[in-house]
Amino acid sequence: MYCRNCGKEINDNADVCLHCGVATNKTTANQSSAQQTNVLAIIGFILSFIMPIAGLVLSILGRSKASSYNDNGKGLSLAGIIISSIYLAFGLLVIIIYMYIFLLLIISGPIM
Ligand SMILES: [Zn+2]
Numbered sequence: 001m002y003c004r005n006c007g008k009e010i011n012d013n014a015d016v017c018l019h020c021g022v023a024t025n026k027t028t029a030n031q032s033s034a035q036q037t038n039v040l041a042i043i044g045f046i047l048s049f050i051m052p053i054a055g056l057v058l059s060i061l062g063r064s065k066a067s068s069y070n071d072n073g074k075g076l077s078l079a080g081i082i083i084s085s086i087y088l089a090f091g092l093l094v095i096i097i098y099m100y101i102f103l104l105l106i107i108s109g110p111i112m
Pocket of ligand 1: 004018
C-alpha cells in the first residue's frame with residue numbers, strides 16, 4: 001500500500017510510515033470499526049423471540065451491514081434470522097392446521 005501522507009510505498013503490515021512517521025489508514029480504520037456495535041443485529045436477535053417478522057427484517061438488515069461493522073454481529077444476526085424463520089414457519093404451520101380443522105368442521109358440519 002501507499003502512505004496517505006507522503007504517497008511513498010510502505011509495507012502492508014506497517015502501522016506507521018517509515019518515510020514520514022504518519023500512522024497508516026489500516027490501523028485507524030480497524031480501531032474505529034472494532035469499537036462499533038451492530039445494534040441492528042442485537043435488536044433483531046431479541047425481537048426474533050418476541051416479534052419474528054420484525055426480528056427477521058432487522059436481522060437481515062444487521063447482516064447486510066455487518067461488513068461495515070468489521071463483521072461485528074454477523075453471527076448474531078444469522079442466529080436472529082434462523083430463530084425468527086423457525087418461529088414464522090411454526091406459526092404458519094399452526095395457522096394451516098387450524099384452517100384445515102376449521103375446513104373439516106365446515107364440511108362435516110351437518111353431522112354435528
Ligand atoms: Zn509517509
